[in-house]
Amino acid sequence: QVQLVQSGAEVKKPGASVRVSCKASGYTFTGYYIHWVRQAPGQGLEWMGWINPKSGDTNYAQKFQGRVTMTRDTSISAAYMELSRLTSDDTAVYYCMRVPCIITSCPPLNWFDPWGQGTLVTVSS
Amino acid sequence: EIVLTQSPATLSLSPGERATLSCGASQTVSRNYLAWYQQKPGLAPRLLIYDVFSRATGIPDRFSGSGSGTDFTLTISRLEPEDFAVYYCQQYVNSPLTFGGGTKVEIK
Numbered sequence: 001q002v003q004l005v006q007s008g009a010e011v012k013k014p015g016a017s018v019r020v021s022c023k024a025s026g027y028t029f030t031g032y033y034i035h036w037v038r039q040a041p042g043q044g045l046e047w048m049g050w051i052n053p054k055s056g057d058t059n060y061a062q063k064f065q066g067r068v069t070m071t072r073d074t075s076i077s078a079a080y081m082e083l084s085r086l087t088s089d090d091t092a093v094y095y096c097m098r099v100p101c102i103i104t105s106c107p108p109l110n111w112f113d114p115w116g117q118g119t120l121v122t123v124s125s
Numbered sequence: 126e127i128v129l130t131q132s133p134a135t136l137s138l139s140p141g142e143r144a145t146l147s148c149g150a151s152q153t154v155s156r157n158y159l160a161w162y163q164q165k166p167g168l169a170p171r172l173l174i175y176d177v178f179s180r181a182t183g184i185p186d187r188f189s190g191s192g193s194g195t196d197f198t199l200t201i202s203r204l205e206p207e208d209f210a211v212y213y214c215q216q217y218v219n220s221p222l223t224f225g226g227g228t229k230v231e232i233k
Contacts, residue, residue, distance in 0.1 A: 035222075045170070045213060045224040061221045095169055109217045111160035113181060115169035 002026040004096050004116035011122045017084040020119045022096030029077035030054040031102045035112060036070065036081045038092040046092075050108050051079055059108065086123045093118040127152050127216050131225035137233040144201040146228045148214035153194050158218040161190055161199045164227075165210045173212075174199065204230070 007021040022034065036048040049060035051070040058070045069082045079096060097112035128151040138144055148159070157177040162170035172181040174190035177197060187202040201208055209232050214225040 037224075044226045045215075047222040047224070059220065063221075100175070109158075109220060109222060111172060111175040111215065111217055113172040113175075115171075118169050 002098070002114055004098060004114055006094075006096060006116040006119045009120040009122070011124065012086050014087055014123055014125055016086050016123075017082060018086060018090075018121050019080055019082040020094050020096075020121070022079045022081070022116050024077045024079070024098070027098075028102075029072075030074055033099045033103060033106070033108045033110070034070075034072070034079045035097050035099070036068075036094060037097065037112075038094045039118075040089075040092040043092075048081070048094075052103060052108070053079060054103060083121075086121075088123050091121065091123045093120050095119075126221055127154065127218065127223050129214050129216060129223055129225035131212075131214060131228045133228060134226070135229045135231060137231050138204055139233045140204050140206055142204050144199075144204055144208070144230055146199040146201075146212055146230070148192075148197040148199070148225050150195040150197070150216060154197070154216050154218050156218065157193070158216060159190075159192070159197050160215045160217065161188075162213045162215065163208075163210045164213065170213060201230075 003025045005023045010018050012018050030053045033050050035050040051058045053072045072079045095118050096116040099110040130149045132147045159177050161174040164170040178190050189200045191198045211227045211229045213227050
């Protein structure tokens with residue numbers, strides 16, 4: 001079945017960077033946009049951006065421009081989200097998600113299914 | 126940016142009761158580009174409804190979506206014990222994608 005499996009929890013110091021991975025299985029990885037969203041403790045969902053795994057094209061939310069980098073490795077069907085210059089406000093669970101239809105017939109902005117299980121990133125000195 | 130406002134923040138109901146959750150948008154959500162998700166503690170959100178009305182695969186028919194323009198509703202016809210959770214709406218009309226702040230459905 002279609003599945004996204006994310007890397008494990010991370011603890012980082014302020015000013016550091018973190019990279020979260022999202023490994024896809026059960027479908028053609030290069031055929032579907034991958035998005036990233038985060039959720040601070042007890043808070044709602046905040047969209048960060050998307051990557052086209054086929055071309056590598058990206059689109060980031062303005063809030064994260066200059067601090068986030070989304071990449072992929074098609075040889076192992078994995079997407080990555082790197083966030084730099086971390087502060088305590090970046091403490092959150094980070095999720096990757098897939099859009100429902102193939103890139104050639106699907107806009108990048110869409111609903112999401114499935115979701116990865118989430119990766120907790122804690123920023124603390 | 127389209128701001129989504131969900132109400133109420135908390136809904137206290139008993140199993141078997143009907144739940145009505147609202148999602149209001151600051152601008153028209155065209156093409157019915159609105160989805161609903163359910164989230165339980167410690168888990169990722171799960172897709173319930175997309176394109177305002179369409180139930181995702183495996184979602185029971187007690188869940189239904191309605192609305193248009195700027196006002197949308199998720200209805201759970203008869204609450205089951207497993208339905209007590211937080212619910213989020215999401216628009217995908219334009220960037221940035223945005224989510225509502227959530228409605229928590231709790232046991233009364």
